[in-house]
Amino acid sequence: MKGKATSFDIAHYAGVSQSTVSRALRNSPLVNEETRKRVFEVAKQLNYKVDKNASNLRTQQSSTLALLLFEDPTADESQINPFFLAMLGSITRACAAQGYDLLVSFQSTSADWQADYEDSHRADGIILLGYGDYVDYQAKFSSLIEQNTKFVCWGASVDNRPDLTVSCDNYGGGKLAAAHLLRANRKDCAFIGDASEHSPEFFARYQGFKDEFNQHGITLSERKMANAISTEESGYHATRSLIANNIHFNSLFAASDLIAIGAIRALKEAGIKVPDDVHVVGFDNIAVASFTNPPLTTVQQDTTLAGQMLVDNLLKLIRGEVVENTLLPPSLIIRGSSI
Amino acid sequence: MKGKATSFDIAHYAGVSQSTVSRALRNSPLVNEETRKRVFEVAKQLNYKVDKNASNLRTQQSSTLALLLFEDPTADESQINPFFLAMLGSITRACAAQGYDLLVSFQSTSADWQADYEDSHRADGIILLGYGDYVDYQAKFSSLIEQNTKFVCWGASVDNRPDLTVSCDNYGGGKLAAAHLLRANRKDCAFIGDASEHSPEFFARYQGFKDEFNQHGITLSERKMANAISTEESGYHATRSLIANNIHFNSLFAASDLIAIGAIRALKEAGIKVPDDVHVVGFDNIAVASFTNPPLTTVQQDTTLAGQMLVDNLLKLIRGEVVENTLLPPSLIIRGSSI
């Protein structure tokens, strides 16, 4: 046998036409049971597999989804944000459960990313994932919508299209963190992260956090905020700069766990004790969080559910069904860094 | 414009034949420069993208690789081994660098996994990754080879085909770990992991470890070995059972970092101090390792290089080039758990 078997080969050996082979293999009710059996046997013997390219070409769909992972351009090349890796895992599983394949692709946030997986008929839809500067992306989103490309987006909202977003209730998560610190009477709080509209998720976390404090009659000081992207390094440097400027605080809310871990390192280095001197709360509950010293209190995002919802919503969009905005409830995981 | 543009649409608007469009877009030297320019303009205007299915069908190749990730069936559903996630990241990058797409798929080690991505022409080759029980897989490997499926395998060797394997020098890594413990005179050592032929990687690590001790005239006691798969839980329980049996040791080598982290938890719980009472060394250098308490000494595998080599070797196999067995050098990362 030279090359891979085609449906014609099977037709030949089974003594039927190629049309019948195709029908038999796809369990068309039109085919006689005996014929089907014979076809299946020959197919198995020849180790026949349907050529997906031919099949997809004809049916104009691919049973494949594409995942675009945006990385913070300044992040260390070698390490990928563990939160997104966890998401990737759950998305892969959710795809498999639905009988879809998953194409994974990394995109640099800075570069002019392309979402041509659907245009080229390689995928039926696209999942966008990352802590990107979504402000820059709204134009891109518009053109995707215009081209009728099916996509869903994690975290950030798409103008006028709430149905295209799945996200954690970042605002509510921020409130959870604030309430926790307030219960321990740690009212003098620093915030590390980007609270601008460029990082909508971080922004929402900060808003919820601030509002909860406000509702307790406390106004957070702008001086106690430091900008950081979601890396350990960035969290470390931001916190160092606060310390260097002699800014005092007895608690710290980081916009992500990686930032929190960097913050803890900076605090320790400065001889500031966690949690005795400063209570620290992060966001995400990445795997590392439970192993830090002290273990990190954090707001957990349910990545398993998130992956499922992204895939489910995208498939609904592809099928033309109506999708509603999906907000997933966060939960507070209390560990040693704030007890 | 209804539906997506095809090369015929472009041909129509550019006033040339469809053949010429195809040639122009693929920069064939046969096409006149002006014609090409016109074609490109029209293509851009219509937002044309080559239909990959049609293209792949005709050329019989897909510019896509498939990654099969095997999970330990007993591992926690929700969490994926961080070492493999790191590999996934580097493989994705390596693929992108070579202009290939990557299909990711999780496979349960227990189930009868299928590698039909190549048979169905969806991928040009397959990367196998996981701590599977490779003994069971040799038959599968044989049939893959017989069908002329292109694949490379991380870690475990394929009978008679060293060129299909990329792995870390696990034996050498084991020796590194042993030499390190011996330098600190921690000769009374426990081993946690599976040292059977079912886990060839763990087995090699143990062999190297043992041989290094032997070369120093020390024979490791079988009583101080406990079986574990690569999870924190498993490492925890294995270590607990050693302690429960009153087995004494002043150092511990774990076949993987996750196991080591579980072991540290068990030791702490039993009031045994790390590193004072017991030095602990792991294997992999996963991201968590530097955040444990104390930070974990471990044998590092270069995941970036590993991903590159897997992709490079696979592409060579696909192109019919000769590939040599690839052994990547490990390196020892010394941290607080053994100082």
Place this chain on the structure above:
DNA sequence: CTACATTATGACACCGGTGTCAGGGTTGAA
């Protein structure tokens, strides 16, 4: 001016399936 190489293009078969349509064979009722 003829002979032949060179360049640019179009026509067409082909990749391996899917879906439609027509038709052969059997059965059963009129």
Place this chain on the structure above:
DNA sequence: TTCAACCCTGACACCGGTGTCATAATGTAG
């Protein structure tokens, strides 16, 4: 006996590209 209904199957166009071959147009040498 005839006709319809039903079941099953084969022939064939089609999806959207790629690659080969033929050919027209232009150039170049003898």
